[in-house]
Amino acid sequence: GAVVSQHPSRVICKSGTSVKIECRSLDFQATTMFWYRQFPKKSLMLMATSNEGSKATYEQGVEKDKFLINHASLTLSTLTVTSAHPEDSSFYICSAGIRTGLSGYTFGSGTRLTVV
Amino acid sequence: GQQVMQIPQYQHVQEGEDFTTYCNSSTTLSNIQWYKQRPGGHPVFLIQLVKSGEVKKQKRLTFQFGEAKKNSSLHITATQTTDVGTYFCAGLKQGAQKLVFGQGTRLTINP
Numbered sequence: 001g002a003v004v005s006q007h008p009s010r011v012i013c014k015s016g017t018s019v020k021i022e023c024r025s026l027d028f029q030a031t032t033m034f035w036y037r038q039f040p041k042k043s044l045m046l047m048a049t050s051n052e053g054s055k056a057t058y059e060q061g062v063e064k065d066k067f068l069i070n071h072a073s074l075t076l077s078t079l080t081v082t083s084a085h086p087e088d089s090s091f092y093i094c095s096a097g098i099r100t101g102l103s104g105y106t107f108g109s110g111t112r113l114t115v116v
Numbered sequence: 117g118q119q120v121m122q123i124p125q126y127q128h129v130q131e132g133e134d135f136t137t138y139c140n141s142s143t144t145l146s147n148i149q150w151y152k153q154r155p156g157g158h159p160v161f162l163i164q165l166v167k168s169g170e171v172k173k174q175k176r177l178t179f180q181f182g183e184a185k186k187n188s189s190l191h192i193t194a195t196q197t198t199d200v201g202t203y204f205c206a207g208l209k210q211g212a213q214k215l216v217f218g219q220g221t222r223l224t225i226n227p
Contacts, residue, residue: 032213034215041222042219043204043218043219046214046216049213049214093159103164104164105215107151107159107160107161109157110157
């Protein structure tokens with residue numbers, strides 16, 4: 001159980017464009033999903049908590065207008081990086097759990113974003 | 117805010133040697149989780165510790181949760197090349213949903 005699918009795995013985009021990343025829970029319903037950013041050889045930095053049917057909760061310092069999160073269904077959360085800049089280049093990973101906060105989380109395979 | 121400190125940042129060992137990584141939280145945790153991330157991969161859940169003083173084993177891996185539920189360790193006996201990767205601890209506060217990750221310990225092994 002607990003499979004999380006994330007797409008795309010890699011994306012290259014031009015500065016100023018927007019990129020959408022999808023995170024799907026394939027065999028369970030996820031009322032909560034988490035979006036992380038990871039720089040090379042660094043830890044995971046939580047960007048926001050995505051809540052189905054309501055607004056996402058963003059961590060301090062994360063621009064909510066730049067990183068748009070939509071969690072329209074119990075199995076899908078999307079992260080849109082708007083007006084991307086080279087400094088947005090990073091590894092973005094989502095995660096979800098069957099019993100949020102009560103057991104381990106499953107991570108998506110991640111999306112490596114390169115903004116040129 | 118809550119912080120989880122993890123040491124060492126890097127560890128290089130000869131194959132067959134043991135390896136240990138340590139985590140310490142600034143606050144009491146509800147549980148602590150351990151993840152492994154292979155180079156180029158994503159974090160994979162290893163185990164969760166919930167009880168004070170809990171010890172769990174997975175083959176050559178031994179996980180411990182401190183009595184005060186603020187620290188934890190992962191010990192690997194007789195490392196193998198397949199153990200290469202970054203090991204993260206992640207703490208969860210009571211009633212919280214979001215994990216706070218340690219900085220990770222990157223393990224490399226000389227065959």
